[in-house]
Every structure is written in structure tokens, then in C-alpha cells.
Amino acid sequence: MTATPGNPVIAVKNLVKHFAMRRSWSQRAAVSVRAVDGISFEIAAGSTLALVGESGCGKSTTAKLILQLERPDSGQVLLDGEPITKPTPRLRQHIQMVFQDPYASLTPHFKIRSILREPLAIHRVCRRREMRDRVAAALDDVGLTAEVMPRYPHELSGGQRQRVGIARALAVKPRLIVCDEPVSALDVSIRSQIINLLLDLQESQGLAYLFISHDLDLVAHISDVVAVMYLGKIVEQAPTEVFFAGPKHPYSQALLASSPVPDPHRRVQFAPLRGEIASPTDLPSGCRFRTRCPLAIDKCADTEPPLRTVGADHLSACHRADELNQ
């Protein structure tokens, strides 16, 4: 059920990243943005961990830390059990990324052929004369034909471009793909095509996905494990079925209740959550969510709730998790 049988492809242990910033030129004392504040998870081959949360919760920083685009302040990222300390070519080959916006993530003056050859050349995946075949094979894997090779990105539709983005990630045979909102920029009718493609590729190639998304319905469909982030911390983590059967953190419950249901018979009259996410430079004492939490008690202001086991494979960081029964 969980993504922890045997050896995980990627493991993250107590990862911390704070960014220093000054409030203004006159205020010399540095204020730090606690973007990622001690998170841990593992992803096994062939499985998907979904990272869910509002903008500014640290999802993208987590992705950057895994890709070694940012150096962590403390904590470790382990690839196949070995700690990663610097961005080696091997790491780059094993961990690839699919970006949110297929309009911005393909170099506009490269032909599709060159876009796909580049990773092959950099990682010396194959000989020069094999490249054409490898590129054609990569395109075939994502449901495109060799016809697109001499074209430029602007000649393709959004869905086709996202397929090229996926082909580029796949070309070097990675183990883990970080998918940062891979379908949110696409049209509704194209989304399912790309999701189906990602599911097929995972099955045929045993890929692990870190799937960053805010779309809970989509997460319910494609992930094996869900981790909910709030202000730099994971506040709840559980296998997908367990999570959607009964989340054990008031923030997760609010997220679920906030996402609109495509059914006019089930209208929600009132927004389930008041207020907005607190500033990561000025965190509330105790529980970070208490300023918006409908269940906050005095204890929440005093003590930060640890992420603890509240059920089989089910972690929650809430003092009152045990009272939350659906």
C-alpha cells in the first residue's frame, strides 16, 4: 500500500530550507522565510507520491531541493539509499522533471528534434548515429510521430507540447520524475490524455512520480500516497484511499471541502475555510494552521503538534486528530 516496500527510489529526511530576506533596506536584521521546515518522505519504484497544498506552502521548493537546484540547509535527499550532496550528472539522469507550462518550458528556437537530442547528448546515453532512432522512440512512447521532429514548439498544441516535455524527461531513462502541476495549464479535454499517458508510462517503465498538484480529484485518481503541506511542513500523510476515506487533519478536511464538486445538486453554500495562509516570515506560535483552524484550542498556540501516527500508515500533525472522525 504505502510507498515503502524495500528500497525507495528517493527518500527525503528532515529536509530544511530557509531563505534569508530583508524586510526593507533599513532593516538590517535578516528575516527568514521558512519555505521547507523539516519534511520526510519516500517514494518507491512504480508509485506516486502526491504533494498537495496552497501556493507558498513549499511544494515547489521541495521539488527544487530534490533536483538539487537548491541546496538544503539541513537534512538529506537519498537516491537509491545513497545521500546526494551535489548535482552530479548521474543524479540529473535519474531524476527528471515535467513542468507546469508547456508553453514556457520548451526552448522556442529549438526544433523538437534538438530539444530531445540535447539530454541524450549531455548524458551520453547513446551514440550519435543512434540518436535519431532514440528520439523517434521517445516520441513514439508519448504518442507522437516522427513528423513533429522538424517542427518548432509554437507549431504544436499545448497537449502535444506537454507530450514533448514528457518525452524529454523520459529520453534519459530516469527513475523518478518530478511532475509540477503537469496538467493544470492544459485544457480540460486534453488533461485526461496526458494523465493516461503518465499512468501508462509508470506502469511500463516502473517510474516513480513526485506529483505536485492542487487538484485533489486528480490526486485521488493518480497517486498512491498523499502528503499535505502547510507552511513548509507536512501536516498529513497517508495512502490515497485512507486519506480520502477520512483525512485526519483539519486543513486536509478544509481542502477537500473547498474543492468544488461538479454536481449542481451538491452545492456548498459557505466557504469552509476563512482567512488566508499566514506569512512564512511571521509564523504563528505553536501549530501553523491554528490561525485558520476551526478546532484550535489553547494547546495549539503553545505547542507545535508533531507529525505522529494516527492510524495504519497514517500520519497527522494535529493535537486533536483523534477527535476527527468522519
Place this chain on the structure above:
Amino acid sequence: MIATTPSRKTEVAAESGDSPTSGPLMEIQALEVRFPGNRGPVTVIDQVDLAINHGEILGLVGESGCGKSMLARSILGLVPTPGKITGGRILFERDDLLNMSTQAMRQIRGDRIAIVLQEPMTSLDPVFTVGNQITEVLATHRPEMTRHERRARAIQMMEQVGIQFPANRLSQYPHELSGGIRQRVMIAIALICGDVRLLVADEPTTALDVTIQAQILELFVQLQAKHSMAMLLITHDLSVIAQTAHRVAVMYAGRIVEVAGAVPLFDGPLHPYTRGLMHSLPRAGARPRKSRMAAIPGTVPNLADLPPGCPFFDRCAHRADDLCLETMPVLEQAARGHWVRCHRWRDLAPYEPPSPQTAAS
């Protein structure tokens, strides 16, 4: 032909309308918008007939490039050059907006018809304070008001849209506000004249987080009822429509393909495109996890290169070869207030909704 009988489409009367005026608030008749292209003009809005009733929320759904934002701009008289409205009429309270002088249109825009745009980050001017931008509308439309009155009215309006400490916010700049508050400011700007009959909201929550989206949608529904205004809610998100709209219009490739009440549309969509959209929504519990999702094959057609027949032809699972390829279907009334543009709607099997949701929340 439908072009001559658009008023029939408004049979789903606006019960909630406060106005004694019978008939719709706005009637768009045979609207056509064209842009010059490399190989002759491209028709981005083609023969669109649509009525917006008093006091209703009309949802307009469609994919990017289907013409839904262009329809909003046409209503406000803001079609960007080199685009041109090349045909049709837009009747608003018995006036044809398309025959109006620029001056007269300016009187209406911002006063009786207002718009809220998608990106609260880019639609506010970064170099003016929030107060400045809210009161600017009053300075234009209510020149008789004094500065004090304008300020008081702005504070009152900001309170109404749920902005805390409005007096302090007046002197702040847009960059100091969060996305949710910026969108509230945009709504305050749209409604400040207090006389808005039609509010056009173009993807008003797309850039927001879900918890904030829920707050803003709640606000829209409240304000719409309170001001008893009509609202045209444009979005690509069927869930947002399901939660808010009274009636829904579905657009595809510049044309309206289906119009119906929200409940009939979600319970029994008739157009194959609408059905495809409904089925491709991921719904918790609707199908086994990690199974393949229903998808509409292919991509949206290029507007410059549309077939003579149905624009959905090459993606449609129910097409009849000759008829659908060669003849453009007309918008037909399938049931009272339910209109569909498809040759084959009578032949389709009854709609089967995706299996019922297991309660996820």
C-alpha cells in the same frame, strides 16, 4: 432558424429577477467577431445567440481559444484590434450596444456593465493605491460626489466584499495584498457604482488557491443575490459552474453548442462534447484509482481551418459521416430551455452519468 427567434431561448425565465421588465436583460443575436489572418479573416465568434436574464448567473464554459473571453470583450465593447465585430446585435436594456457611440458606451461600462478579470496580479495598476483605483470609477461615473463621499463609499464597498480594515487598505498598493484580497478589490471596483445590472467575470478564480476560490465564489453568489444583478461567469472549470450557475452555455470553436439550466445540463448533457467534458472530469470514486480516464481524443481545431460542417466532427464518437462533415448543425431546442447544436442528439443513447461519487469529504 434560431437567429431570428433568440428570445425563445429565454423561456427558462428569471424567477429571481427583481425587475418588472419582461424579457432578458441582455440579448446577444447572431454575433460574429473576426480577426484578420494570413489566409483571410478568421471567425473567432460565429453566430452566437445568447440571452442573459435579469438576476441570473449564466455560466459560460469552454476551452482556451473557444471565444469565451472574446464574447466578454464584445459585450464590453473592448474587442482588441485588429479584431472586429462583423455582425449581430447586443441588446442591453433595449439599446444596441454595437450601435452606440464610444461616449455612450463609456457611460455604461463600469456603471451598469462591469467586468472582473482573471489575473488580479495584472489587472490592478501597480503604481496607484487601491483607494485611488476604487474611487477612480466614482470620479468618472459619479462626478457630483465629493472626495469624502467617494472615500466613504469605497470603504463601505470594501467592507461589503469582505476586506478587513478597509480604511487602512485604501492607502496600500496592489503588491502589498494577497491574491485573494486583490480579487476582492477588483470586485469592489466592479460594483462600486451600485448600479451594476450585469457583471461579467472572466475566469475570476482560476489564479487562486482552492480555499480562496471557495471564498470568492461564495462572495459572488452573495453579491449577485444582494444586488439582484445578472452575472456572466466565464470559466473552463465545470465544477465552478456546477457550484454557482443557474444556466450554462457551452462554447466550442467560437460557437455555442449547448445551452441549458445547470441541473438539466449536468444530469443530461446532450452534445457529445459536453458529455465528453463531463466524463473526463476526475471524480473521487467514479472509477478505480490509476485506471485510464475517459478522454476526448484529438485536439481543439484550428479556427482558421474549420471544416464546413460540425467543428467537433473529428473528435466526435457519434458522428454521421456525410451530414456532420458537410452541414453545420443549428442550435435546436431539445427540451424547454435546453438547446443543442448537433445533428444527432436525437439518436444518442440516454446520458449515463459517471458512477455516483463516494462521498469524499
